[in-house]
Amino acid sequence: MIMNRFFLSSSLIAKKVIAENTLQIVLARPAGFSYIAGQFIQIQIPQTNGKILRSYSLSSSPDQADLELCVKLLPNGVGSVFFQRLNVGDQIEFFGPNGRFVINDSSSALAFIATGVGIAPIAGMIEDVLKNKKNPQSVYLLFGVRDTAHMFWTERLEILARQFSNFSFDITFSQPDMSWTGLSGRVINFIDKLASSADYYICGSGEMVKDVRSALLARGEPTNSIHFEIF
Ligand SMILES: Cc1cc2nc3c(=O)[nH]c(=O)nc-3n(C[C@H](O)[C@H](O)[C@H](O)COP(=O)(O)OP(=O)(O)OC[C@H]3O[C@@H](n4cnc5c(N)ncnc54)[C@H](O)[C@@H]3O)c2cc1C
Structure with missing residues (x-):
């Protein structure tokens, strides 16, 4: 469970089913938020006794105005249920960006x-x-x-x-x-x-x-x- 950590606020702009059990999520980009392509954010998911984190990679590229995620829905998963219930305009809070799965500078294919x-x-x-x-x-x-x-x-x-x-x-x-x-x-x-x-x-x-x-x-x-x- 999360205690006090710096977090960013955003809201759901769009949600679309793009394949079986798969959602494309668009979130408003908080002012000043920057990231490297391939990084992920950790979304705070409210629970009855606090909040829990789930990691989701940013599928947008850093020049895009909004943040995009691609979420696989698992039966009764904490994050899955959260995204299923989320409506356009709802607020979310997240930490990030995190991760070192980013492109190294190189001239190789x-x-x-x-x-x-x-x-x-x-x-x-x-x-x-x-x-x-x-x-x-x-x-x-x-x-x-x-x-x-x-x-x-x-x-x-x-x-x-x-x-x-x-x-x-x-x-x-x-x-x-x-x-x-x-x-x-x-x-x-x-x-x-x-x-x-x-x-x-x-x-x-x-x-x-x-x-x-x-x-x-x-x-x-x-x-x-x-x-x-x-x-
Ligand atoms: C760096 C990183 C990036 C990621 N990026 C993405 C991404 O872009 N898109 C994406 O979809 N996922 C991504 N993930 C995975 C994501 O963070 C979640 O772990 C995943 O989506 C499952 O989360 P959930 O909360 O829906 O399910 P969970 O609550 O974690 O449950 C997972 C499954 O286990 C079952 N389960 C849970 N508890 C029990 C139990 N006690 N007994 C039996 N079964 C149980 C649930 O029914 C569910 O089917 C990423 C993970 C990492 C580490």
Whole structure:
């Protein structure tokens, strides 16, 4: 439980269901609040006997006017119930920004690997390197979701790919529908799509991060080129 710590106030601007059990949340950006793409905030969630914290990555890039989150709803989860009940205009309080899952300055190719809402910090990072930093090197995303019902932000990625010739992405479904004609299987099956000698940024479940990191190390990528965040 939280006692007295400095916190920031914000309010809910928009809330949208973007896939099964997945919300896109837009929060007003408090005056003077700055962050690095990939960082997260810790939201204070009121409980009957105090407040509890839940961490959520910022999926917006730092130049955007508002703050964006992407929240996976878990059955009866404290944060999940909080976001389900939150209405436009409601106030929230948070700490942050926190986290070191941010892009290192480097001229190497950038390879991002995300599953599910693990795309949240990575979406902000990709938009930041392409739109703001205007990095010229190759930027590639391998994005794994379960199936069509769990897919989101396809159009956002397609727009980026049309706008920036150095950006490309693949989506793979772990449990594809009959109609799906794209990649099928877990992201670990498509490690060969990741450029060699790149900087790798991985975000998702502990199991996925462990598998992808091990596969990259096994093919000789240096430890310090692999960065990750586990949800
Ligand atoms: C750095 C960081 C960044 C993150 N960024 C994101 C993000 O961008 N988006 C995102 O969705 N998540 C993110 N997370 C995860 C997030 O912080 C929460 O941990 C997650 O969303 C679950 O929170 P919750 O409060 O909804 O569920 P919790 O209350 O933590 O519960 C999790 C699950 O366990 C079950 N459960 C809880 N207690 C019990 C019990 N006693 N017995 C049996 N089952 C139980 C609940 O039903 C629920 O299904 C991030 C985490 C970290 C560390």
